[in-house]
Structures are given as structure tokens and as C-alpha cells.
Amino acid sequence: MMKFQFESLTELMAMSGHGPYVWACYGITLVALLYLVISPLRRRKLLFEQLKRQQRIAAHERAGQNTVENQES
Amino acid sequence: MGWQWFHRLGSPRWFYEKTDAWIPWLAVVSFALLAVGAIWGLAFAPADMKQGNSYRIIYIHVPAAFLSLAGYYIMAISGAIGLIWKMKLADMVMKCAAPIGAVFTFISLVTGAIWGKPTWGTWWVWDARITSMLVLLFLYLGVIALQQAYQHQDTANKASAILALVGTVNIPIIYKSVDWWYTLHQPATIKFTSESTIHPSMLYPLLTMVIGFYCFYALVLLISTRTEVLEREKKTRWVNELAAAKAAGGKV
């Protein structure tokens, strides 16, 4: 039952003339599915970077305030 | 005790930490199933008697069509849960399910159109299934547009949940009407598939792909909802600690 249906790889690509249609479908689907995985992961990465930046700024401000307080005392 | 898990679902943080371990498993299973199904369908399943090799598009067209419909119901049901039990997490699932479902609908439309070219000799035919699929895409786009129109997140969720529920009532009516309309105007010439006669050697790779698509859908919905949780809770301490841990090179 599990028999390779084509004589060669080039025939697999050609699919007796229907190759462009079949491969275009699989290609478009692959791109769309990859987009579905990557876009939320990218959003998460951006969020983490934004939070990190905010934390750094907050730490800076805290450090700045501390030195000011130290000088005053 | 039996209901505890249900109430816990109300806590986005609990959800985020709990599902952390599921992601790799789901990813491995869905990618394996999709790879096996695609190779099986492309290279090992026998060619169709009438349509030759172009029928191999079925292995993505049909699963995508299944999921675009199932995705709408998943979206509407989580919207209903959000409306009834005021559960934040369900709202987030609904918001994330809308674009994912729209992408699957888009896939099934595009593959259907490309399939039409060698089968009917034209890119677009007002076939009953393709037309219903197009209307389904419009329904998805409506929910997304309504979701984005509101400034206030909570109102956006409630409003789009209502629209999704109205759509759910309508979908069977739309499908039946379009079917009826199609038989009225042109009696069925070539059907894409006649499920009853499909040979097992073609059916098994199709089933593999369908299960693979479902797993992939679950994976993507999970990843997307987790990101939504983080974005919604970005002012809380646990998310900031998570970001700090990530900065220190820890695994998230």
C-alpha cells in the first residue's frame, strides 16, 4: 500500500502537469501556518523587550534618586 | 472540588504557568503529524482516477475547511463563556481565535481556487462550498473589525462575543441557503470529493492531516492566548519578573 507513486523526484515536482498548482497550495499553506506561529511569538518578544527597557529606566531612576539622597545626607 | 479547575481558569497567570509544559509536546505532535500526512499525501497516496495529481490539494483544503468552521464555533463558545461567567481568559481565547480562524478560512479559499484551475479551468467558480466559505470569511472579518473598533478592551470582547453568537445561529442557515441556491442555478457538475467512495489509501493520509491540523490549531491558539495574557497583564509583577528572568537568560 505504501508505494512511492512517482518514478523520480522531478516527476514528483511535475505531478504530470499539476505540479505548479499542488506545490503552490502547499507553499501558501506553509507560509500562512508559519505566520500563525511566528507572529504571537514575535509579539511576546517585543513585549519582553519593552518591559526590560522600562525596568532599566526604572532602575536608573531609582539609582539616581539614591545618589541624590546620599549627597543630601 | 470538581469545579476548582474551572475557577482557576479565571486566573490568567495560572493558565500561563500551567500551559508552559504543553507547548513543546503539542508542537512536536502537530509538526510530526503534518509532515507525515503531507509527505504521505503528496508522494505515497495513489493518484485520483479522474483528477490525477491535482486532487492532492485535498490534504490541506479539507482540513483547513474543517477548522475554519470548527474555529468559528470555538470562538463563539469561548465568547459565550466569557459573557456568561465573566471569565477573562475565555475573552482572550475568543479574541485570539478570530484571526486564526480567518487565516484557516483564507487557506481553504485559496487552495480551493487554485484547485479549481486544473479542475474547472478557471480560478473562481461560484461553487456552493467556496461561496459559503467566502461568507464565513466575511463573518470572521466582521468579528475582527468590531473587536478592533472599540477602544475599551472589555466592551470590545463583549460586543464581538455577541456578534459571534449571532453568526453561530446564522451559519447553518447560510450554508443551507447557499447549497439550495447552487442547486437552483446549476446542477452539480464536478464535486470536489465524494467522501463515501474515497479509498482507504487516500483516506488515511487525509485523517492524519485533519488530526495534525487540529493539533496545530490548538498549538497556535495556545501560543496566541499566552501572548495575549502577557500583554493584558503587563503591568503586574509576575509578568515583569518573567521579563526580568528572560533578560537574565532564563528560560521562559
Place this chain on the structure above:
Amino acid sequence: MTRGEIPMGSAGGVTDNVPSIGAGFMATLRRDLLIAVRHRGELANPLMFFLMVITMVPLGISPEAAVLSALAPGMIWVVALLATLLSLDSLFRSDFEDGALEQLLMSPQPLYFQVLAKVFVHWLITGVPLTLMAPVLGVMLSLPSAGYWPLILSLLIGTATLSLIGAIGAALTVALRKGGLLLSLIIMPLYVPVLIFGASGVRSAIEGFPYLGTMAVLGAFLALAIVLAPLAAAGALRISING
């Protein structure tokens, strides 16, 4: 504002000074009709839209009677649908802006019947005139004579369903400043079944087939919409107002 003079839900107190459902329904009905009559000028707008778009058809396609008569049932139905859609944005808009909608929500009357009354008035002032005008446009598009009664009947039932379904969209978008186009986007897909059965009923009558079956289906849609649409619209109104 003139509408302040019209008392809401003032007719026929039954118990505890709360008017019965029927009285509340009638009060909202009378109030909305009165407002519509005072703003007579706006009533003609959907009709003018209907007429103008139909005029564009021969200009854009062909003045030949054979072509037009083939297009007529579908064209009239599509344009009637669009005219209804365009008029829907104002269904709750002015009430939202002057605060009358909030009072409606707080009133002891069930919101379902209040919405039903408002939608009924909307149908009376847009659906019914569109239906009455359709035969004239049928003449302009050389609709075959067998098609007139089915056209009137299908539009009469169909526009009521369109108003009911559209009320959901109007309620969902009433709080948005630019709700008009969005309203069309979210509601149009839901109009597909009504359009299919309305237009094909007229077509099958022209081709000499029985058409009462499709009218019965339209009636079934209407019954379903009467039961469900005001419920959804009432829920949507609560969300739009209270957030």
C-alpha cells in the same frame, strides 16, 4: 429638543404604576412614529438612494430590455438590502446621543419589546416604502409581469427580517462614532439567506415555477428573527451603554 415633550411609557398604568408590556410597546411605537413624522425629510432618503442606484444599472450595463429583465429581480433585491443597511445606522443613534436610550434601559419594561417596537417602526418607515416603490423600479428595469406580486410579497416579508437582523448591528455599533460602515460590514454576511430566497422567489415566479415555497421560507426566517434578533439587540444595547 421637541422629543422631550413626548412621554415615554406613559400609557395605561396597570399595577404599581408600571404599564403593561403591550402599553409599553405601544408607547415606544407611538413615540418613534411621531419622531419619524416630525423628521419627514429623512424618510425619503432611502427611497431616493433606491431610485438612484437602480438608475445607475442601465447606465452602467445596458439599456436593453432583455438584459435588464434578467437582472431586475436580483438588482432590486440587492439595492433594497443596501438601502435598508444605510438607514439602519440611525435606528438607535439619536436616542443614544440624547440619552433616551439609557432611560429605555432603566425602564421597568422588558427591553425585548421596546427593541421590537423600535424595529417595527423602522420597518414601517423604510421597508414598507421600499416595497411600495419596488414595482415602479420593476417597470424601469422591465421586470416581467409575473414578477410583481412575488417581488412585493418577498420584499414585504424580507425587509422586516433585514430590519430585525440589522438592529443587532445597529445596537453593537451605536456607541462608536464611525459606526456606519462597520455596521454594513458585520451585518451584510448575515443577510445572505434572505437575499437568496427573496431574489430567487421572484425569479422562479417569472420562470413560471411555484414561488410560495420560498415565501414560506422567508416567513420562517422572519419568525426566527422576531424571536431571536431583539434578544441579541437588547444584549448588545446593554453592552454599548454600560460597557
